[in-house]
Amino acid sequence: MKFKLIYPRWEKLEGQTIFNLPPHGPVVMAAAVPDHVEIDFTDENVEDLIIDDNVDFVGISMMLTTQVKRGWEIADQYRKLGKKVIFGGISTMLHAEETMMHADSVFLGEVEGRLDDVFADFGKNELKKIYNFLSKPPDMSLIGPANRNILKKDLYYHKGFRMVDLFHASRGCIYDCYPCAVRYLGGRGFRPRPIDKVVEELSQLDNNRLFIVDNSLALDTNWEKELFKAMIPLKKKWVSHTIEDKDEVLDLAAQAGAWYVYQAVFDTSDYIRNRIKQYHDYGIAVEGTILLGLDNQTEDDIKRLVDFLLEIDLDLAEFTVLAPFPHTKAYSDLLKQNRIFDKDWNHYNAGKVVYQPKHMSPERLTELYHYAWDTFYKDEPQTMKMFNLINKVMSKELSDGTYSPRRRDLANLSFGKQITDLV
Amino acid sequence: MEINPAFDKYMDHYFDYLGFWDSPSKCGLKLVKRKDGKTLAIATEIYRQNPGTPVTEVVAPLATQILKTSKEAPGNFIFIEHTPDLGSKLSFYGETFDMVEFEWDGENFSNPVWTRLSNEQVDGMMEGL
Numbered sequence: 001m002k003f004k005l006i007y008p009r010w011e012k013l014e015g016q017t018i019f020n021l022p023p024h025g026p027v028v029m030a031a032a033v034p035d036h037v038e039i040d041f042t043d044e045n046v047e048d049l050i051i052d053d054n055v056d057f058v059g060i061s062m063m064l065t066t067q068v069k070r071g072w073e074i075a076d077q078y079r080k081l082g083k084k085v086i087f088g089g090i091s092t093m094l095h096a097e098e099t100m101m102h103a104d105s106v107f108l109g110e111v112e113g114r115l116d117d118v119f120a121d122f123g124k125n126e127l128k129k130i131y132n133f134l135s136k137p138p139d140m141s142l143i144g145p146a147n148r149n150i151l152k153k154d155l156y157y158h159k160g161f162r163m164v165d166l167f168h169a170s171r172g173c174i175y176d177c178y179p180c181a182v183r184y185l186g187g188r189g190f191r192p193r194p195i196d197k198v199v200e201e202l203s204q205l206d207n208n209r210l211f212i213v214d215n216s217l218a219l220d221t222n223w224e225k226e227l228f229k230a231m232i233p234l235k236k237k238w239v240s241h242t243i244e245d246k247d248e249v250l251d252l253a254a255q256a257g258a259w260y261v262y263q264a265v266f267d268t269s270d271y272i273r274n275r276i277k278q279y280h281d282y283g284i285a286v287e288g289t290i291l292l293g294l295d296n297q298t299e300d301d302i303k304r305l306v307d308f309l310l311e312i313d314l315d316l317a318e319f320t321v322l323a324p325f326p327h328t329k330a331y332s333d334l335l336k337q338n339r340i341f342d343k344d345w346n347h348y349n350a351g352k353v354v355y356q357p358k359h360m361s362p363e364r365l366t367e368l369y370h371y372a373w374d375t376f377y378k379d380e381p382q383t384m385k386m387f388n389l390i391n392k393v394m395s396k397e398l399s400d401g402t403y404s405p406r407r408r409d410l411a412n413l414s415f416g417k418q419i420t421d422l423v
Numbered sequence: 424m425e426i427n428p429a430f431d432k433y434m435d436h437y438f439d440y441l442g443f444w445d446s447p448s449k450c451g452l453k454l455v456k457r458k459d460g461k462t463l464a465i466a467t468e469i470y471r472q473n474p475g476t477p478v479t480e481v482v483a484p485l486a487t488q489i490l491k492t493s494k495e496a497p498g499n500f501i502f503i504e505h506t507p508d509l510g511s512k513l514s515f516y517g518e519t520f521d522m523v524e525f526e527w528d529g530e531n532f533s534n535p536v537w538t539r540l541s542n543e544q545v546d547g548m549m550e551g552l
Binding site: 108 | 475539
């Protein structure tokens, strides 16, 4: 059976450096597909999708809200050809009711141990409209290595430099953060993978640079320390979200190859200042993630925050405006106050203002969003700061013998396209 | 499950309801029979103690379930959504009350509209003022 798995394209943020990472959801899903199924994967962000009837069954995997409309469009075209379409992934769960109108089936929840039945149902022409496992997470020991063989790996290079591979060591989160939907998607508990399973998958990865996509590694100190200890011999270099700020944890993280971390910067406190310094003391770089447009931010607060970011010597900063994704507290609050004025999901890219901010107009918040990007990168552009970060990881790799030179044969390509064509 | 002491002024017990995709969900509930004969329902979001869908996201079907449990007539039913103070330094987790008004189609509530209330207004409404 030929299963066409598609990761729909989305429009990248205006003015931002474009880079495409190999997607994570599809490779995790592919690992749970029965062996007799042949998977043909297309990531529309790096290659064109040809829609024809040379497939038996179609799967659409969506992570972002900005992918859903394109995903629905693709599904509509396949269904006109008489093909059955199933949807899965994070934004399928966030937009399940709407997605059902474009689907023969939607899969909600996590796939491990569940897809044999789905494909058997398809084979019997008894596909269910919903496979709902949202409240039934699988046994974490069932999560084996993702199936990255479905990726066309040469498409994830820019000028011969390979992008990081995505990897996960845990699921779920104990927190109810204002803009986050993980409580709905991954349940309200922290579910770490067994360390031996994590090491098994890491050992098989042919990429030395990784992005550990877990919501937070800082939710179970003992597990976190055991994870880092087990990672040390593998000599991987990695990016992640928050790590605990205990010295013994940071020390182990640095030994395990922590390259840089994403750290939310939500105020100008000494807590944040010290936290950034602490990462730097262990040789771990920091990319600040700064959410603009919260109800406790005035115009002056935003300007002060940008000044503060320059003072604390962040290595990179990423600014976003609040996007009230469904199933978040932000969405609930703004919905109750009737402040969401734009329901075009293509605009939920965290760069467009889709709601009425409390202390300013939407237009003013948009101006401040651009002001933040422009001011932070005025003296040293984003590409230069990124180059500095890459130099840091290259130095580490050269010193421990893991450095791989860039691919000369791909030097004129950016994500599969000739660079001259992109100018 | 014990009632979180921080929540108990406006809840007497937990109420189980079905959230999105029939996910088992739970909120706090206080039902007050007022002097004017109307029933006031206060549904409290209990955050991490709620394993399923938040109150706001399914407020209309939740209010319908509570109405049917209370055996009250829709016209005599007042619904308030409560989010308790979680003691967070983030303002988003302060205490709020919203009266929610719905359309009634004979079977179910729909089209919720929220109106923010002060604590004093809620206390007054509990007395039937």
